[in-house]
Amino acid sequence: MSGGTAAATTARVGRQRTAAAAGHAWSADPYADALRAGRGPLFLRRADGWLLPLDVERWCAEADAADLEVLRRCEGPVLDVGCGPGRLVAALGALGHRALGIDVSEAAVAHTAGRGGQALLRSVFDPLPGTGRWGTALLMDGNLGIGGDPPALLDRMAQLLAPGGRLLAETVPYPDVDERALVQVTDAHGAPGVPFAWARVGTRALLGHASAAGWRADAEWSTGGRSFVSLRAK
Template sequence: MTAALSCYGRALRQAAAGRSTVLQLLDPVHRWPPRRLNPRDWCGDLRSGDSGMLDRCVGSTLDVGCGPGRLTAALAAAGRPALGVDVSAEAIRQARRRGAPAHRADVFAAIPDEGSWQHILLADGNIGIGGDPRRLLARCLELLGPDGDILVELDPPGSGTWSGPMLLRHDERTSQPFLWAVVAADDLPALAEQAGLSALEFWGEAQRWFARLART
C-alpha cells in the first residue's frame, strides 16, 4: 500500500496533463459503496454549481482543502482576497501555477490570519477532512472573524452520513487507510449545533448541495 497523499498527488498530475484518470474512495470493510472521484473536475475550469459558493464570498476567503486551486484562483482573479490551504504538495504546486495564493498546511495546525477570515470554503466534499465533521467545523469557527460564515458542500438529503477509515485507489494502487467522512445535507444542522454553529441557508445547484453556516 502507498500513502494516500502520494496516490492523490499522482492522480492530480495525470489530470493536469489532460489524461483521463479516476480515483475511487473505498470503505475497507464494505459498509459503503465505492465513490468515484474525477480529478479533472478539480484541475479544470470552474464546475457547474461553483458560482453559488463564489458569489457568496464577498470578503476574505480561506479555501480549506483547496486542491489544485480552481476556486481560490477564481476569487483572486476577481480581485477578492483569498488563500487556499492543502496538505498535498502537488495540489499546492498546481494551485500556484494557476495563480491561486496557496499555502501548504493542515487546517488543524497554524493557519495564516486565524480568527479573521470572513468566509471559509469546504467544497468538493472537504467537510470529510479528518474524519470528524464536528471537530472540523469547530476548527473552522476558530478561524472565522466575528461575522464570518462557512460555505459547505454536502451529499444529497437522505443519502446518509458516515465516517471512518477509507482507502484511495488509483490505477492498480491502493492507499493506506486514512480518516474521512461524508455528511448528508439533512444531517448538517445537528452537527453544526454541536460545533457552535447554525445553518442559515441551504441551496442546490447543478445536482450539488450546499449550506451556509455562522456562529450561533
C-alpha cells in the same frame, strides 16, 4: 475551569490531533499522480471494498456554474480548506477576493500556484495565518469529510473565522447521510494510499452538527446535482 469543561476541551483537542494526522494521507502518491495528470480514475476505498469515485477532472478544470454560485456568496478574505488543484482560489482571485488555499498535497499546492493562486502546504488543524479573521471559509468537494469527525472540523472552522463569518460547505446530496469510515485513496490499478478517517455528511446531518456547536444556518441550496449549506459562526 470545571472538570466537565476541562474534559470537553481535552476531548476536542484529541479529536483535532487525530484528524490532523489523518489529513496528511492526502499527500499519498495515487492522489498526487492524478492531480499531476489532471484526470482519474481515482477513488476513496472503504475496507469493505466500497468505492467512491473522485471527480479529478472537475477539480482540475475551471470553476463551473455551481462553483461560481457558491463563490458569489463569499465575503471578505476567503480561506479554501482542502483547495486541491486550485480552481476555486483562481476563480476567487478573478472575482476580486483575497484568497488563500491550504492543502496537505504538495501536488495540489503546486497546481494552485501554477494557476496564479496562493496556497500553503498545511492541514486545517495546523497553525494558519489569519486565524480568527477570515470572512469566509470553504469546505467544498467533500471536504466536510476531513479528519472523519465533523464536530471537530466545525470547531476548528469556528476558530478560523471572524465572529459572524461565513462557512460555505458542500454536502452529500442525500440529506440524512452521516457516515464515518476508514478509507484509502486508490487508482484504477488498485494502488492504495495510506488509510485515514473520512466522513460523508448530508445537509440535514450537517445542520444537526452545526446547531449543536452553536452555528446559525442562513442558506441551503442544490444545483447541478450538488448540495450546499451556508453557516454563520457565533
